[in-house]
Amino acid sequence: MQSSELYKGFLVEPLVYQVKDTALRAIGVLPSRMYQASVRITDVKAAKSSVSKLPPRPDFNCIGDARRAAERFGRDLVDRLPAEAEREVS
DSSP states (O other): SOOEEETTTTEEEEEEEEEHHHHHHHOOGGGGGGGEEEEEEETTTTEEEEEEEEEOOOOOHHHHHHHHHHHHHHHHHHHOOOOHHHHHOO
């Protein structure tokens, strides 16, 4: 499975990590579901990148769900970029 993808001239890389949140554990969230996700978006022509964190979600059933959510989030962020930014990297 690919861990990053080129989307409209931007490299979208999901970043998934397990958290040890005692508050989540206290409300019954299983440790295997305690993942957070971010996405790194790199403008490949300008060699600039930024990282955006997804809102906290205790409902990822597995690490794969968190990764797929990060990929979707990253593509959505790229889609919302101003048209000039997309044109410059094309």
